[in-house]
Amino acid sequence: MRRLTLIIKPVSSNCNLRCRYCYHSEQQRMSYPHMTNEVVRELIRQTSQITSKEIYFIWHGGEPLLAGKDFYQGVISAQSCYLTNRSYRNSIQTNGTLMTDNWAEFLLENKFKIGVSLDGPSEIHDYNRIFHSGLGSFSEVIKGLSILKDKNVETGVITVISKKSLGRGKEIFNFLVENGFKRINLSPFAERDNNGFVEGSLTPKEYADFMIEVFNYWIEKDDPEIKIQNLENFFQKLIGGKALFCHSTNRCSSYLSLDSNGDVYLCGRFLGLSDFKLGNILENTLLEIMKLSVYLNIAKQVSSFAVECKECKWKKICFGGCSYYRYMNGGTLDSPYYFCSSIKTILEHMAETIKRIDSSAINL
Amino acid sequence: MSTDDKSRKKGQKILQRMLDMKREMGNVKAGYSCHTESPYSDGYGDAGYGDYSDA
Numbered sequence: 001m002r003r004l005t006l007i008i009k010p011v012s013s014n015c016n017l018r019c020r021y022c023y024h025s026e027q028q029r030m031s032y033p034h035m036t037n038e039v040v041r042e043l044i045r046q047t048s049q050i051t052s053k054e055i056y057f058i059w060h061g062g063e064p065l066l067a068g069k070d071f072y073q074g075v076i077s078a079q080s081c082y083l084t085n086r087s088y089r090n091s092i093q094t095n096g097t098l099m100t101d102n103w104a105e106f107l108l109e110n111k112f113k114i115g116v117s118l119d120g121p122s123e124i125h126d127y128n129r130i131f132h133s134g135l136g137s138f139s140e141v142i143k144g145l146s147i148l149k150d151k152n153v154e155t156g157v158i159t160v161i162s163k164k165s166l167g168r169g170k171e172i173f174n175f176l177v178e179n180g181f182k183r184i185n186l187s188p189f190a191e192r193d194n195n196g197f198v199e200g201s202l203t204p205k206e207y208a209d210f211m212i213e214v215f216n217y218w219i220e221k222d223d224p225e226i227k228i229q230n231l232e233n234f235f236q237k238l239i240g241g242k243a244l245f246c247h248s249t250n251r252c253s254s255y256l257s258l259d260s261n262g263d264v265y266l267c268g269r270f271l272g273l274s275d276f277k278l279g280n281i282l283e284n285t286l287l288e289i290m291k292l293s294v295y296l297n298i299a300k301q302v303s304s305f306a307v308e309c310k311e312c313k314w315k316k317i318c319f320g321g322c323s324y325y326r327y328m329n330g331g332t333l334d335s336p337y338y339f340c341s342s343i344k345t346i347l348e349h350m351a352e353t354i355k356r357i358d359s360s361a362i363n364l
Numbered sequence: 365m366s367t368d369d370k371s372r373k374k375g376q377k378i379l380q381r382m383l384d385m386k387r388e389m390g391n392v393k394a395g396y397s398c399h400t401e402s403p404y405s406d407g408y409g410d411a412g413y414g415d416y417s418d419a
Contacts (some may be wrong), residue, residue, distance in 0.1 A: 219375035241386035357375045361383065
């Protein structure tokens with residue numbers, strides 16, 4: 001394995017926000033205590049046994065800043081102890097509302113990459129990303145981002161696309177760019193519970209329409225400094241380049257997620273789903289877990305195509321799509337990708353546009 | 365310049381960056397970004413997608 005990516009939830013699903021589209025239940029949020037120093041030290045010790053060339057630690061949530069600076073000081077200390085001569089990187093994905101000068105300095109000093117979740121202008125952001133009180137978090141996020149900007153920290157942004165975003169692709173694009181964010185991940189929201197699709201979930205057509213609106217505008221603006229992760233991933237694949245993004249690979253097995261109690265799952269999206277629990281690092285090491293049949297079976301399943309994909313001309317581009325959205329769509333990892341029709345529509349449109357710019361650039 | 369020519373011209377800078385990026389990646393093995401992570405500025409060719417150094 002070239003790179004092992006660990007998505008770690010130091011406070012499990014605990015969060016100071018109550019976003020409408022959050023896939024963690026209230027019960028999940030209150031289920032586990034914060035990760036102890038013992039668990040995190042053991043985790044880092046175990047990663048030293050894995051022979052991947054790189055290890056990426058993504059501190060995620062819930063809201064990972066709730067773990068406190070002492071926790072991350074322990075992380076830095078354990079990494080210095082166990083990962084000498086190893087290549088590793090820390091990144092943190094925060095909602096930005098708890099950012100202070102002190103936090104920003106700490107994260108900067110320890111070379112953490114910082115990503116913030118921001119859904120666009122206040123009206124869109126505040127509809128979904130709310131505090132317990134029901135009040136929107138936009139102004140607090142902007143304060144947090146100002147602190148990071150003052151410290152010259154370049155911040156990546158994840159923007160969740162929900163029903164509230166529809167028809168407003170240009171507006172969201174302009175808002176992010178005008179506020180200095182030029183590295184953007186547009187993440188579609190769709191989730192199911194026992195009652196069907198959760199409010200705000202996108203249909204595949206809505207997702208395709210939104211992405212095409214943004215793609216057309218991105219091309220029209222033609223600013224090479226603006227980088228939209230999902231679109232660039234497809235763009236690269238359409239011109240014969242390499243995948244940039246996990247959704248366009250079938251290698252989910254190199255992503256593991258850890259809950260605060262040490263439970264290990266495949267990818268953060270599967271966290272809490274018992275079928276995808278691989279073990280616990282206090283009972284088995286990561287190395288042992290990655291040799292267990294439950295892990296090997298899942299790794300095999302995520303790399304297989306749905307029957308519907310076998311004859312598809314785009315299969316070498318999407319590789320069957322995100323395994324979580326396959327599971328969500330049909331209950332198995334070889335189910336068709338929920339956003340399959342969206343991706344086909346987006347790819348057809350992108351390919352035509354690239355051909356118009358330079359017909360020799362397409363390389364499928 | 366005709367409307368068709370103007371239309372063709374749009375996107376050329378982005379296409380050029382994409383082609384440069386493809387060439388820079390060359391024969392190295394890719395490391396993929398995780399969907400739960402924001403794109404950062406320290407990646408290969410400043411692309412923000414992590415390090416594509418040779419495996």
